[in-house]
Amino acid sequence: MREMMYGDAIAAAIIEEMQRDESVIFYGQNMAMTDRDPMLKRFGRSRVRIAPISETAETGIAIGAALTGLRPIVELWMSEFMLVAFDQIINEAPRFRYMSGGRVKVPVVFKAGYGFAAGWAGQHSNCLYHSMMGVPGLKVVVPSTPADAKGLLAASIRDDNPVVYLHSYMLTLERGEVPDGEFLIPLGAADVKRTGNDVTIVAIGWMVKKALAAAEQLKEEGISAEVIDPRTLAPLDVNTIVSSVSKTGRLVLVDQAPRHSSAAAVIAAEVSEHGFEYLRAPVRMVTALDTPVPYSTPLENYVLPNEGKIVQAVRSILANQAVAA
Amino acid sequence: MREMMYGDAIAAAIIEEMQRDESVIFYGQNMAMTDRDPMLKRFGRSRVRIAPISETAETGIAIGAALTGLRPIVELWMSEFMLVAFDQIINEAPRFRYMSGGRVKVPVVFKAGYGFAAGWAGQHSNCLYHSMMGVPGLKVVVPSTPADAKGLLAASIRDDNPVVYLHSYMLTLERGEVPDGEFLIPLGAADVKRTGNDVTIVAIGWMVKKALAAAEQLKEEGISAEVIDPRTLAPLDVNTIVSSVSKTGRLVLVDQAPRHSSAAAVIAAEVSEHGFEYLRAPVRMVTALDTPVPYSTPLENYVLPNEGKIVQAVRSILANQAVAA
């Protein structure tokens, strides 16, 4: 165990996996520029490369390399940059295995940061996981702690399927205990970050921290909140969420994305089908408001979810029960 | 009123709008190849153009043209082809107005067919609306009848915002009555295609037809189903759906897309928040199974929703009530 920053935990996973398996390669824009680069020094120019601003080729090349025996990790920086290559992510990587009747596999990791809510305005601050989490054949990972960042990335690299690994820009400098050496977290297992009895709060990525802070505040009001981080949006661990709701009877979903492009909506839908009998109050979604992300601080703050909005949402569905009772 | 095919109703809307407003232009691949082309004859090579296989430029050019006073309609053929240009659809067209603080507008229509479930296999048969319907600033239209196809397209062309107009390939030859001349259907208004009291079935595009057939079959079992077609997924007319559920107490959602990339999930989420009090049974989602679309007939049939699956779903939630009662 060692205290580490989220960003460093990501780097550690890449280095350890590259050391372990020489079929892992790593490339992207604006990396490994000079021979002084530590990754380059360790793994050489063949396995660590600098790429031009050509996301379609970068991701497509990774797919071709994965089809023929390598395990590429593509550094895409901001998740929006995947959009110029979205066909490769959505309609190429996850299709090859199925279309070949299982004859090939595409072990590739598309790594990108998301949701840089720090004045980057309309085109650089988005959460795009909703458009990937429902694509059969693709896996989508969104870690919320340094330990998860490491363990999930190592597992993603070893996975034989295409994985979109989305780390929160806002968590880059976040510190936490991270196991040394080999450490794998299976894809598809949600994590109960805090146990509680009155309400289940499911939060994603950066929002997990805010949900935990909200839970702390609610505790002072005598409300016991369970906080669940799905950690991987595909596969989605519906069971853990439904079983928490079976205990609490109430669900609040927290997502940095706007309402109709949120993972929150997908989870709400699953619970409305598979957890309906346990629900004692309406599901509440605490998401970004339905706007692009604005530049100026008060505007940006206004549209994004925060601790206060989570606390409000929880209070509102507990009030709801009171009325019903 | 005139009986018309869905495909022809689409063409009629384009022709009528181009006649009405000379700022409307129309281009795409594999159209207007020769001077004998009827659109070309009518509107000339300046307003009707043939484009190379360059979706990024085609859609980006439309945005630039829309920013500077034209109203382009881009013929994209299959909705998947938008994916190579997805940044333009998701992160350019809907951002300009907001990022400029309202100083510009982007009146553009991206027209494409979707869901060609006829042996086109993994890459050409998909439903991608879920990844567009949650993007603030973008509108998404999915007509299910010839009349809707015409009225919604005319309204899309006149709309001052970017609109993704998705027509079902499977409905191309479907016939129906279509009003002559100017006919507009406002974007954002769901349509109750059939009234009923026991269950609300919300279906999208091609699925509307299947839902209506299922409703007919259910009628014979004494079950009265209301069938709602949202018609536009953004804006989404949640009110009409919730008010139907307030009457029926039960909701079945039918969507050709896989579960976690469905509009069904988004609608289920809305109802689980805003219609919870009316629900007397779990929401049921009848969607494609979680696979890419396979080529061979029995495989394809197996994964797609159909009348029988809808009927089953309705029966199951009516049974559920029986158990609860």
Added chain:
Amino acid sequence: MAAKRRWEKDRLVWIYQQMVRIREFEEAVKRTFIEHPQVIRGHAHLGDGAEATIVGSLFTRKPSDMVMPSYRCHGYPIVLGTPLKQMMAEIYGRKDGLCRGFGGSMHLADPERHFPGTSGIIGQSIAHATGAAVSAQIKHTDQIVYCFFGDGASKQGAFYESLNMAAIWKLPIIYILENNQYQAYTHFSLEDANAMAGEPLSKKAAAFSMPGRTVDGTDPVAVAEAVGKAARRARAGKGPSLIESKFYRLSAHGNVITVPPLPTQFPEHEAIAVYGNRAEFEEWRAKDPIGQFRARLIEQGTMAEGDAESILQSARDEVAEAVRFALDSPLPAPEEALNYVYA
């Protein structure tokens, strides 16, 4: 010397034979739309007219080299040795298909024969092929990649981005631009800036300071010569080349696109159906690479008329057996659809 001549003779006849096998296979696919309606679903695309380019190119390959074409993909695995039975069964959507009925005509894959699969989205496979070249380079396998794509695909961003990356990374790959003069229903002169200026499409290589050359794609020997040179360059670690092979697609783009259960068949070629230009079509049909090559080999004494006939006959037998096999193979069981989503 005699041994050498003999060897060359065999190789020329081998080229002819492969060309015929492809053509006969494609003819059978085309006939299926008439003889067995609804058996082939979706959209099927034929390579007739491309045989000289396909076989001429692949003639220069070593056994482990990789081949990555577009969705118009029947010809290549035929040359690589994929059993026609499995191919036809796949196109017919059968359980014994190459991809168990999951892929169909546009998505053949035979990784054991270094044919990793294809994409139906134009231009994207150019990047995949480039990635295969990265594998070869990193693993020092001495493989090279044969990347085939259409004239239309050369208008897609993926094409340019890939060529730049292949050039800067000096990848062992040959980009073979199959200029069959049509992008679906559009003549290439209507959409390509080089073509409009009367220049060959191989000019695009200049954007990447890469060798670019245009060859007569109806002549397998000319193709083999040009591609062979590019192959030597690639194998020597000197990087990629772009070769425009110019020929003519002899069938329409694909079967008619319609909604089931309406029957679909191959329509007339676009030159006639769209442009009303029968003369263009006839002119190029007269240059059918198979007829031309047959005449040449016979004329040169490389191949006897009788040999040509028996090559044709055995190709027909092979294809007929493939059709029988495919028709006899069962459709997959519905629940199999849940397989192979994840590895």
Added chain:
Amino acid sequence: MAAKRRWEKDRLVWIYQQMVRIREFEEAVKRTFIEHPQVIRGHAHLGDGAEATIVGSLFTRKPSDMVMPSYRCHGYPIVLGTPLKQMMAEIYGRKDGLCRGFGGSMHLADPERHFPGTSGIIGQSIAHATGAAVSAQIKHTDQIVYCFFGDGASKQGAFYESLNMAAIWKLPIIYILENNQYQAYTHFSLEDANAMAGEPLSKKAAAFSMPGRTVDGTDPVAVAEAVGKAARRARAGKGPSLIESKFYRLSAHGNVITVPPLPTQFPEHEAIAVYGNRAEFEEWRAKDPIGQFRARLIEQGTMAEGDAESILQSARDEVAEAVRFALDSPLPAPEEALNYVYA
């Protein structure tokens, strides 16, 4: 003749003045990170070093011509007459900003001045600019479009696709490739195939049979000459041109990327910070287009030293006022965020 000389003199001084206004504005933006931490959010990018290219290009425009650069967009509207106050207020996220605080540094827009807006996603705006040229062509407005983008952007598919379409549609547009030698932290020689082969990036024009030319981007007169020729061509309906203007970005790519509330400032230029090559940086700093042009105008007697000083002083005053205005302007009210999502 004397009148003509006089006129040219004014125009040369005008060029100098605009270059100075841009530079002073950018210096103030840069200083803001030190003087008023946290006031500028996200990522800001400066055009210092690009002034000769910006002003030299726009010197050739007619009043209604359209200008569409990338996200590194401060310089252009300054030349078009957008009030610096509004620009600075936008960069400071204020209510009185050009875009009411919704866009920030990367997304200035001033449609009344034919500056429709910019994109932060590399290469995509090349297509938007091409679309603006479609408007001009269809509406017969006699406008042309000045499309600016970076060396890095010329590796994005959108660039190639757009140029092909502009060529086949003969659109009135000039593609000005601002080769400032860096793509963020990457020297262009590490990612461009032409550059690796020692060829200019204007070679890419050959892929579209389009005129392509490379000019000294530190000399506004050379730029104006080359762009002027392309402008005449565009206006005459002969179609697009590609001009590579080669210069050097004088500041780092942008302020340091970090997570708030950590302070962010402009770091050292990448030549030094990343490559440890101070000599390169110093060499190019000595060629600063503003210093060079000032010296030349004074030497030629076109501009008196005192005039140069007063130009600088009035630019400084104008910028100081813009900063004051921006600091005094209130932040937008939170609920305004719900505006402008739809028209």
